Amino acid sequence: MNFTLDSDQKEILDLVKDFAANEVRPRAAAIDERAEYPADLVAKMGELGLMGAPFPEEYGGAGQSYLTFALMVEELCRSCASTGLIMDVNISLCGEPILMFGTDDQKARFLAPLATGEKLGALAMTEPEAGSDAASIKTSAVKRNGSYILNGRKIFITNGEVADTYVVTAVTDRDMGPNGITDFIVEKSMPGVSFTTHYDKLGIRGAPTTDVVLEDVEVPEENVLGGVGNGFKVTMDTLDAGRIGIAAQAVGIARASLEDALEYVQERQQFGKPVSHFQGVQFMLADMATQIEAARVLMLRAAFLRDRHIPCARESSMAKLFAGDTAMKVATDAVQLLGGYGYIQEYPAERHMRDAKITQIYEGTQQIQRLVVARQVMNTR
Amino acid sequence: MRFELSDEQAMIRDAVRDFAQGAVAPRADEIDRSNEFPADLVRQAAQLDFMGISIPERYGGSGLDHICFAILVEEIAAVSGTLAVILDVHTSVGSEPILFFGTEDQKSRYLPKLASGDMLGAFALTEPDAGSDAASLRSTAVRDASGWVLNGTKTFITNVGEADVYIVMARSTDAPRAGGISAFIVERDAPGLRYGEPMHKMGLHGSATGELILEDVRLPGDALLGGEGEGFRVAMKALDSGRIGISAQAVGLARGALDYAVAYARERKQFGQPISRFEGIQFMVADMATAVDAARLMTWEAADACDRGVPFTYLASMAKLMATDTAMQVTTDAVQILGGYGYIKEFPVERFMRDAKATQIYEGTNQIQRIVIARELLRGD
Numbered sequence: 001m002n003f004t005l006d007s008d009q010k011e012i013l014d015l016v017k018d019f020a021a022n023e024v025r026p027r028a029a030a031i032d033e034r035a036e037y038p039a040d041l042v043a044k045m046g047e048l049g050l051m052g053a054p055f056p057e058e059y060g061g062a063g064q065s066y067l068t069f070a071l072m073v074e075e076l077c078r079s080c081a082s083t084g085l086i087m088d089v090n091i092s093l094c095g096e097p098i099l100m101f102g103t104d105d106q107k108a109r110f111l112a113p114l115a116t117g118e119k120l121g122a123l124a125m126t127e128p129e130a131g132s133d134a135a136s137i138k139t140s141a142v143k144r145n146g147s148y149i150l151n152g153r154k155i156f157i158t159n160g161e162v163a164d165t166y167v168v169t170a171v172t173d174r175d176m177g178p179n180g181i182t183d184f185i186v187e188k189s190m191p192g193v194s195f196t197t198h199y200d201k202l203g204i205r206g207a208p209t210t211d212v213v214l215e216d217v218e219v220p221e222e223n224v225l226g227g228v229g230n231g232f233k234v235t236m237d238t239l240d241a242g243r244i245g246i247a248a249q250a251v252g253i254a255r256a257s258l259e260d261a262l263e264y265v266q267e268r269q270q271f272g273k274p275v276s277h278f279q280g281v282q283f284m285l286a287d288m289a290t291q292i293e294a295a296r297v298l299m300l301r302a303a304f305l306r307d308r309h310i311p312c313a314r315e316s317s318m319a320k321l322f323a324g325d326t327a328m329k330v331a332t333d334a335v336q337l338l339g340g341y342g343y344i345q346e347y348p349a350e351r352h353m354r355d356a357k358i359t360q361i362y363e364g365t366q367q368i369q370r371l372v373v374a375r376q377v378m379n380t381r
Numbered sequence: 382m383r384f385e386l387s388d389e390q391a392m393i394r395d396a397v398r399d400f401a402q403g404a405v406a407p408r409a410d411e412i413d414r415s416n417e418f419p420a421d422l423v424r425q426a427a428q429l430d431f432m433g434i435s436i437p438e439r440y441g442g443s444g445l446d447h448i449c450f451a452i453l454v455e456e457i458a459a460v461s462g463t464l465a466v467i468l469d470v471h472t473s474v475g476s477e478p479i480l481f482f483g484t485e486d487q488k489s490r491y492l493p494k495l496a497s498g499d500m501l502g503a504f505a506l507t508e509p510d511a512g513s514d515a516a517s518l519r520s521t522a523v524r525d526a527s528g529w530v531l532n533g534t535k536t537f538i539t540n541v542g543e544a545d546v547y548i549v550m551a552r553s554t555d556a557p558r559a560g561g562i563s564a565f566i567v568e569r570d571a572p573g574l575r576y577g578e579p580m581h582k583m584g585l586h587g588s589a590t591g592e593l594i595l596e597d598v599r600l601p602g603d604a605l606l607g608g609e610g611e612g613f614r615v616a617m618k619a620l621d622s623g624r625i626g627i628s629a630q631a632v633g634l635a636r637g638a639l640d641y642a643v644a645y646a647r648e649r650k651q652f653g654q655p656i657s658r659f660e661g662i663q664f665m666v667a668d669m670a671t672a673v674d675a676a677r678l679m680t681w682e683a684a685d686a687c688d689r690g691v692p693f694t695y696l697a698s699m700a701k702l703m704a705t706d707t708a709m710q711v712t713t714d715a716v717q718i719l720g721g722y723g724y725i726k727e728f729p730v731e732r733f734m735r736d737a738k739a740t741q742i743y744e745g746t747n748q749i750q751r752i753v754i755a756r757e758l759l760r761g762d
Contacts, residue, residue, distance in 0.1 A: 001385070001448050279752070282756075283755070285758050297679055298674060298678065322675055375663075
C-alpha cells in the first residue's frame with residue numbers, strides 16, 4: 001500500500017492544475033450560463049496532450065496511467081465540470097473501447113485524431129426505451145454486401161453533435177438478447193447520421209448533449225468493434241472503467257464546492273464573528289472533507305486496478321456510487337453554507353450543485369451501481 | 382500509488398486471520414456473555430508475536446508498519462471487538478508513548494516485555510470532569526526527594542486492573558491547562574494504586590474498563606515520560622496513531638457484521654426466494670460494502686502517512702470519523718437485515734452493534750474528530 005504520487009505524476013498534474021486554474025476556471029461561469037461548448041479549450045487540451053492522456057504514445061497518446069488520467073479529470077472538473085466531462089468522455093467512452101477491443105488498424109486510424117483534439121469521441125448506447133436496461137436497445141444493424149446498415153435513435157449522447165467518432169451499440173441478432181449486440185465505430189461524415197434534440201440541461205451545460213439519429217447508415221465491416229455479438233460486453237467493460245472517470249468528476253465537483261465554501265465561511269461575519277467559528281458550520285465542513293477523501297481513495301483504488309488489468313467492476317461501481325452521492329451531498333451543503341448567496345448565480349455554489357446531480361444519473365444510475373456492487377458482494381445471479 | 386498489500390502485510394493478514402477464525406471466533410460469544418477478560422487469548426496472541434507488532438525488533442517487537450497494525454486489529458475485530466480493543470490499546474496508546482518519548486533506559490526496560498506480552502499496557506488520560514476537554518485534567522504529580530507523588534482519579538480506563546503498565550497524565554506544574562501536564566509510567570505494583578468498581582458496559586464485554594485511583598502513588602524520579610510539561614503532547618501523539626487502531630477496529634466490526642448479514646440474506650427465504658434477491662436488501666448491502674471499503678482505505682491511508690513520518694493527525698481523524706460512523710451504520714443495518722433474529726443473542730450481529738457504539742465515543746468522540754478536521758481545513762486562512 002502506498003498513497004503517494006510519484007514525481008512524474010505530480011509534474012504532469014501541476015501542469016493540468018495550472019491550465020485548469022488559469023484558463024478553464026475563469027470561463028466556467030460563462031460556459032454554464034450560455035451553454036457554450038468550449039471548442040477553444042478542447043483544442044488547447046488536445047495541444048497539451050490531455051485528450052489522449054492514457055493512450056499509448058504509438059497511438060498519439062501521452063502514455064499516462066489511467067490513475068493519472070482520473071486525477072486529470074478531477075482537476076479539470078474542479079474548475080469546470082463541463083470541460084472535464086468532454087475530455088473524460090472522449091477518452092474513457094470512445095478511445096478506451098477502441099484501445100481495449102479495437103484491431104490494430106482501428107487503433108491506428110481512430111486514436112490519434114482523438115488524442116490530438118482534431119476529432120472528438122462519444123459513446124452512443126442509450127435509447128428512449130433502453131436506459132438502465134441497456135440490453136433492450138432496438139437500434140438495428142443489418143449486414144448487406146460487406147457492410148452493416150444501421151437504423152435507430154440514440155438519446156442523451158454526451159458530446160452529441162460536436163463529436164466526430166462514435167462507438168455505437170446496435171442489434172445484429174434479435175434472437176440472441178445481449179449476445180446479439182455488436183458495437184460499431186461510426187463517423188459523423190457517414191451519410192445518414194444526423195442530430196436532433198439539443199437538450200437544455202440542469203447542469204454540465206457546456207457539454208453538448210443531443211440525440212444521434214442513424215438512418216440507413218452504411219458502416220463498413222471493418223468498423224465492427226470487438227467482434228460481432230460482443231457489443232454488450234465491450235460496452236459494459238467500457239463502462240466499468242468509464243465510471244472511474246465519473247467518480248473523478250464527482251470528486252472534482254465536490255472539492256470545488258468545499259473550497260468555495262471554506263473561503264466564504266471565513267469571510268462571512270454573523271453574530272460578530274466569522275461563521276467558520278461556529279461548531280455547527282465546522283462539523284458540516286469536517287463531514288464534507290471526510291466524505292470527499294473517502295470518495296477519492298475509492299476512485300484511486302479502482303483506477304489502480306484498471307491499470308493492472310485486474311477486474312474492477314465492484315470497485316469502480318463503489319467509487320462512482322460513493323463519489324456521486326458525495327458530490328451531491330457536499331455541493332448541497334456548500335449552497336447551504338453560503339445561504340442566500342449560495343442560491344444566486346454570482347457564486348459558483350449553485351452551479352456545482354447542478355453539475356453534481358448528473359453524476360448520480362449517467363454512466364449507470366446509482367441504483368444500477370448498487371445492483372452491481374450487491375451482485376458482487378452477495379454473489380447473486 | 383499502490384493499492385495492494387505487500388507480501389509482509391499479506392502474511393500478517395493471513396496469520397492473524399487464522400488465529401481470529403480458529404481461536405477467537407469460537408470464544409467471542411462466550412466472552413461477551415461472561416464478561417470475563419480473555420486472558421488465555423491474550424496469551425495466545427503474545428505467543429504468536431502479535432503484541433509487539435509495531436515495536437522495533439531491537440526492543441523485541443516485530444518492527445512492522447502501521448498498516449500491519451491496522452490489519453491485525455481489523456482481523457480480530459471482525460470476530461471479537463473485545464479482544465481487538467485489548468490488543469489495540471496495549472499496542473498503540475499503551476506502548477507507543479514509551480517508544481516515541483521514552484529514554485533509552487525506559488525503552489529497554491519496558492518495550493521488550495510489552496512486545497512479548499509479559500506486560501500489558503494501558504493509557505490513563507480521561508478523568509470524571511476531563512473527557513473531550515482533556516487539558517482540564519486535575520490529577521496531580523508532586524516532586525519530592527525520592528521521586529514523584531501522584532494523586533487523582535482516572536476513569537474509563539481500558540485494560541484497567543489487567544494492565545501491568547499505565548501511561549498516566551497528571552498536572553505537575555502551575556502552568557494552566559495543557560502546559561502543566563506531564564506523563565508518567567506507572568507500574569501495577571506502585572503503592573497507592575487501586576481500581577474502582579468494574580463498569581458495566583453496553584458492549585465490549587470482557588474488556589476491563591473502570592477507574593484507576595491514584596492515592597499518594599509514589600514513583601521513582603525516572604517514571605517521568607518525556608519532559609516535564611510535555612504530557613499533553615505525549616497523549617495527543619499517542620492518540621493520533623491510536624485512532625488508526627480504533628478505525629481498524631471499526632472496520633473489522635463493520636466487516637464482521639456485513640459478512641454475517643450477507644450469509645444470512647443468501648439463506649433466509651421469504652416470499653418464496655432468498656431475501657438477497659430483493660433490491661431493497663441489495664441496495665442496503667451495496668451501501669454497507671462501499672462504506673466499509675472506503676473506511677478501510679482511509680485507515681490505511683492514515684497508517685501509510687504515519688509510517689512515512691508526515692503529519693497525519695488530519696487523516697487519522699478523518700479515518701476514525703468515517704470508520705466508526707460506518708461501523709455504527711453497518712452494524713445497525715446488519716441487525717435490520719436479520720430482523721427479529723438480529724435482535725436476539727443467538728446471532729452475533731447485536732453484539733457487533735453494541736461494540737460499534739464505543740468506537741464513536743472513545744479515543745476522541747466523533748465530535749472532537751470533526752473539530753480536529755475543521756481546524757485543519759480552516760488553518761492559516
